[in-house]
Amino acid sequence: MSILTLNPAPYIIIDFDSTFTKVEGLDELAIIALKGHPEQDQIVQKISDLTNKGMNGEMSFADGLRQRIALLKANRSHIESLISFLKTKISDSFLRNRQFLTENADQIYIVSSGFKEFIVPVATQLGILADHVYANEFVFDEDDNIIGIDEDNVLSMDGGKMQILSALNLPGDVYAIGDGYTDYELKASGLANRFYAFTENIERPRVMAVAEHVATSFDDFLYDNKLSRSQSYPKSRIKVLLLENVHPAAQKAFQREGFNVEFVKGALDEDELCERIKDVSIIGIRSKTMITKRVLDHANRLMSIGAFCIGTNQIDLDEAAKRGIAVFNAPYSNTRSVVELAVGEMILLIRNIVGKSNLLHQGIWDKSASGSFEIRGKKLGMVGYGSIGTQFSVVAEALGMEVYFYDEVEKLSIGNARKLNSLEDLLAISDVISMHVDGRKENTNLIGKREFDLMKDGVIFMNLSRGHVVDIHALADAVKSGKVAGAGVDVFPKEPKTNNEMFESELLGLPNVILTPHIGGSTEEAQENIGHFVPSKLLEFMNNGSSYGSVNFPEVQLPKLKDSHRLLHIHANVPGVLAKLNHIFGKNNINITGQYLKTNEHIGYVIVDIEKGYTEEFIQEVKEIEGTIRFRMLY
Ligand SMILES: NC(=O)C1=CN([C@@H]2O[C@H](COP(=O)(O)OP(=O)(O)OC[C@H]3O[C@@H](n4cnc5c(N)ncnc54)[C@H](O)[C@@H]3O)[C@@H](O)[C@H]2O)C=CC1
Numbered sequence: 001m002s003i004l005t006l007n008p009a010p011y012i013i014i015d016f017d018s019t020f021t022k023v024e025g026l027d028e029l030a031i032i033a034l035k036g037h038p039e040q041d042q043i044v045q046k047i048s049d050l051t052n053k054g055m056n057g058e059m060s061f062a063d064g065l066r067q068r069i070a071l072l073k074a075n076r077s078h079i080e081s082l083i084s085f086l087k088t089k090i091s092d093s094f095l096r097n098r099q100f101l102t103e104n105a106d107q108i109y110i111v112s113s114g115f116k117e118f119i120v121p122v123a124t125q126l127g128i129l130a131d132h133v134y135a136n137e138f139v140f141d142e143d144d145n146i147i148g149i150d151e152d153n154v155l156s157m158d159g160g161k162m163q164i165l166s167a168l169n170l171p172g173d174v175y176a177i178g179d180g181y182t183d184y185e186l187k188a189s190g191l192a193n194r195f196y197a198f199t200e201n202i203e204r205p206r207v208m209a210v211a212e213h214v215a216t217s218f219d220d221f222l223y224d225n226k227l228s229r230s231q232s233y234p235k236s237r238i239k240v241l242l243l244e245n246v247h248p249a250a251q252k253a254f255q256r257e258g259f260n261v262e263f264v265k266g267a268l269d270e271d272e273l274c275e276r277i278k279d280v281s282i283i284g285i286r287s288k289t290m291i292t293k294r295v296l297d298h299a300n301r302l303m304s305i306g307a308f309c310i311g312t313n314q315i316d317l318d319e320a321a322k323r324g325i326a327v328f329n330a331p332y333s334n335t336r337s338v339v340e341l342a343v344g345e346m347i348l349l350i351r352n353i354v355g356k357s358n359l360l361h362q363g364i365w366d367k368s369a370s371g372s373f374e375i376r377g378k379k380l381g382m383v384g385y386g387s388i389g390t391q392f393s394v395v396a397e398a399l400g401m402e403v404y405f406y407d408e409v410e411k412l413s414i415g416n417a418r419k420l421n422s423l424e425d426l427l428a429i430s431d432v433i434s435m436h437v438d439g440r441k442e443n444t445n446l447i448g449k450r451e452f453d454l455m456k457d458g459v460i461f462m463n464l465s466r467g468h469v470v471d472i473h474a475l476a477d478a479v480k481s482g483k484v485a486g487a488g489v490d491v492f493p494k495e496p497k498t499n500n501e502m503f504e505s506e507l508l509g510l511p512n513v514i515l516t517p518h519i520g521g522s523t524e525e526a527q528e529n530i531g532h533f534v535p536s537k538l539l540e541f542m543n544n545g546s547s548y549g550s551v552n553f554p555e556v557q558l559p560k561l562k563d564s565h566r567l568l569h570i571h572a573n574v575p576g577v578l579a580k581l582n583h584i585f586g587k588n589n590i591n592i593t594g595q596y597l598k599t600n601e602h603i604g605y606v607i608v609d610i611e612k613g614y615t616e617e618f619i620q621e622v623k624e625i626e627g628t629i630r631f632r633m634l635y
């Protein structure tokens with residue numbers, strides 16, 4: 001039996017600039033030292049070009065280094081500022097694995113063509129031993145200006161890194177990690193057993209082309225070598241695809257944790273999505289992207305979907321559940337924004353402001369009260385009395401309206417709102433009708449010719465829910481006939497995918513019709529809230545297994561994982577799976593520290609916290625249980 005164990009660490013040789021830190025030290029020193037210099041930009045650019053040529057192996061490294069030093073006009077105080085700056089620029093994955101670096105300090109070296117003066121203070125912060133840092137040294141004049149480099153240091157010459165490694169004569173496996181060509185040379189010369197091209201901060205195609213191994217992060221390197229690490233599975237290997245211009249806070253949240261994030265401004269159509277979703281583990285969308293069964297068939301690694309909005313009708317929720325994919329949304333984060341727009345539109349429409357404003361823009365002064373009303377005392381009818389409907393109802397009552405609602409589910413009224421028993425009753429009684437149902441298929445054309453005919457003459461009609469809920473042709477007719485005196489429409493059966501596409505509709509140019517491009521939830525406040533909320537749900541699910549708040553998954557809120565390994569097992573909801581799982585635990589003598597189970601009509605979700613020390617065979621047996629949809633292990 002093979003106990004699941006971690007390997008002892010090899011000797012690890014780490015490059016500093018753009019590997020251990022996110023930036024190039026000398027380039028940053030130039031920026032600091034040349035601050036205010038009239039040619040700062042040009043000189044910094046020259047230095048950066050020389051750095052890149054050297055890193056890519058396109059020029060003699062030693063020549064480039066001397067040319068860069070000659071361009072620098074730095075002194076000792078600039079180095080102090082550089083050190084403070086670099087401490088904030090340590091690569092995230094090294095920061096995350098401080099424990100590994102400290103515990104294995106004897107095996108770890110930094111070999112860099114950068115300079116000890118700034119490398120030692122930064123590297124030692126994470127437990128690297130000062131005498132394990134091999135780097136160049138500056139030469140200063142008596143006024144502390146940098147005037148050159150220590151010419152006796154082998155690292156100031158071409159092939160210097162190889163000489164250092166050769167002199168170290170390390171008695172075991174040696175793995176080099178770096179972004180530059182000189183790091184690759186350690187492997188090419190046979191001095192290192194492996195070279196990992198490190199791409200967390202920069203991808204150098206010339207280096208990647210020759211590297212046998214690529215490490216997208218230090219976690220990735222540790223995972224590849226079965227070494228102890230902060231992440232059970234390196235997040236840099238997990239792809240996150242964010243569509244429809246979700247708030248930048250979302251991108252930051254995933255990047256902070258080391259995920260590989262791709263950001264797309266618009267929506268994608270089904271064909272594009274089928275292509276792009278391959279290898280993606282988390283996808284973030286808004287209301288436009290349709291996640292159909294066909295898209296899910298192409299989603300070979302998808303674990304979780306974030307709807308950065310309220311509605312989830314654009315996602316095939318059942319198909320996602322059957323594949324073990326958890327879907328989360330932001331059920332309340334733009335409620336208020338929709339309500340405010342609805343209130344504003346209602347007042348503008350009942351006063352016929354749009355027509356008057358358009359006329360005045362043409363210089364026509366049309367001062368008259370005819371066809372303009374107050375909303376006070378008018379009857380507002382709400383179709384759908386959920387989060388938005390109820391909040392709208394409270395605000396409308398505060399404005400002096402009489403509120404009526406119809407919801408197909410039994411709902412208690414908030415304030416003095418009155419419940420009606422049929423849609424027909426509501427249509428007949430209301431002066432203003434506002435749609436706030438969800439976008440399920442069955443609501444297609446909920447309002448059509450028949451329903452408009454049932455409304456009062458001169459009614460104000462608003463749809464800020466979903467486009468397909470209203471038959472647009474019937475609405476256009478009702479406006480033209482005067483049945484509807486004003487309409488506010490924010491959502492349409494066919495909406496452009498991006499701001500670059502033209503919008504077409506029968507409603508264009510109709511009088512007293514406010515058209516808005518699906519912006520009910522598009523306020524800075526709502527988008528920022530959503531940008532924080534949805535990633536937090538997705539990350540909880542990915543990192544901890546918690547599915548609380550999911551719209552298609554059995555909901556489980558789990559305690560933080562402590563001193564245990566957590567096994568997450570998603571299976572088809574058929575009898576006997578739990579019994580089989582428990583049998584395997586018993587047979588393998590697994591000590592359980594916590595167990596949770598929840599099912600819904602499609603799937604069962606079992607979470608078991610166990611003590612370390614289980615075998616590969618045990619894991620294999622769990623994976624092979626009939627009905628298993630997905631299995632993963634967290635620690
Ligand atoms: N324009 C925009 O930018 C935005 C639009 N929305 C849309 O608004 C919808 C409503 O949002 P919430 O109030 O948060 O959802 P919710 O789920 O809290 O409320 C929807 C209510 O509609 C009721 N309902 C559904 N079908 C019905 C029918 N045929 N007849 C009567 N009642 C019916 C439900 O029982 C539920 O009470 C969302 O699903 C979304 O599609 C949401 C946010 C922004």
Ligand SMILES: O=C(O)C(=O)COP(=O)(O)O
Nearest residue numbers: 286287288309310311521
């Ligand atoms: O929240 C919703 O359901 C909305 O309709 C808002 O959608 P959006 O994020 O603007 O595409």
